[in-house]
Amino acid sequence: MERAWASGYEAMVVTVDLPTGGKRERDARNRFAQPFRPGIGQMLEALTKPDWSWRILANGGLPQLENLRGLTRRSDESLATLASSVGQQLDASFDERGLARLRAMWKGKLVVKGVTRADDAERIVGLGADAIWISNHGGRQLDGAPATLDVLPDMVEAVGARVPVMLDGGVRRGSDMVKARALGAQCVCAGRPTLYGASAGGYPGAQRALAILADELHRCMQLTGARSMAEISRDLVRP
Numbered sequence: 001m002e003r004a005w006a007s008g009y010e011a012m013v014v015t016v017d018l019p020t021g022g023k024r025e026r027d028a029r030n031r032f033a034q035p036f037r038p039g040i041g042q043m044l045e046a047l048t049k050p051d052w053s054w055r056i057l058a059n060g061g062l063p064q065l066e067n068l069r070g071l072t073r074r075s076d077e078s079l080a081t082l083a084s085s086v087g088q089q090l091d092a093s094f095d096e097r098g099l100a101r102l103r104a105m106w107k108g109k110l111v112v113k114g115v116t117r118a119d120d121a122e123r124i125v126g127l128g129a130d131a132i133w134i135s136n137h138g139g140r141q142l143d144g145a146p147a148t149l150d151v152l153p154d155m156v157e158a159v160g161a162r163v164p165v166m167l168d169g170g171v172r173r174g175s176d177m178v179k180a181r182a183l184g185a186q187c188v189c190a191g192r193p194t195l196y197g198a199s200a201g202g203y204p205g206a207q208r209a210l211a212i213l214a215d216e217l218h219r220c221m222q223l224t225g226a227r228s229m230a231e232i233s234r235d236l237v238r239p
């Protein structure tokens with residue numbers, strides 16, 4: 001946190017929906033485990049995409065999580081190792097006291113991510129959080145967790161007058177942003193769209209994914225007659 005503050009970061013996001021890793025069967029099926037050993041299927045897939053494979057090889061191999069380098073307990077710090085060690089590096093006893101301690105230590109804005117219950121949101125705002133980020137971790141943690149859009153109205157009613165309410169999870173279209181805005185979100189975030197873009201085309205690919213979302217947002221606003229964010233009102237959606 002001191003490093004982040006010294007580097008000029010103004011807000012810190014604390015994720016609270018990951019006391020342990022979810023059961024990620026797709027990771028297991030794709031052998032996204034440690035140590036990472038590509039199987040026949042992955043090799044064949046790579047062969048069918050020579051341009052992509054060549055670019056990965058030319059750029060130094062599989063991507064690494066640079067900001068976590070040196071912070072793991074293992075010597076092997078490949079992306080797959082880090083991803084599959086989710087859950088082993090976490091403190092499952094982190095609770096409201098822990099959050100209060102972080103609040104006291106961090107001078108900037110504190111955002112709490114991974115909240116889907118109004119009563120939790122109230123308590124977290126009571127502890128001094130500056131924003132609530134509704135998230136079910138993209139559905140990667142708890143199967144059966146509610147869709148974030150479904151809980152949004154309750155959350156906005158509970159804390160929306162005090163702090164901004166943000167939302168992520170399944171934002172794939174500009175119209176998804178309009179729906180979230182109409183139901184009271186101040187901000188939406190997208191995880192996988194930019195990851196897909198980056199996987200397909202590197203940094204420009206990630207920018208392209210955002211450009212597509214922005215274009216769809218404008219188009220949807222025009223089609224619904226909203227000239228500004230403020231005009232994206234609740235009556236645009238029907239339950």
Ligand SMILES: Cc1cc2nc3c(=O)[nH]c(=O)nc-3n(C[C@H](O)[C@H](O)[C@H](O)COP(=O)(O)O)c2cc1C
Nearest residue numbers: 015113135137138168169170171189190191192193
């Ligand atoms: C590969 C991957 C890694 C993620 N790692 C983290 C993480 O380390 N911390 C975190 O708070 N959320 C993490 N998330 C969840 C995202 O921050 C975000 O909540 C989620 O992807 C939003 O849903 P979407 O992908 O449908 O847009 C991760 C998501 C993906 C797909």
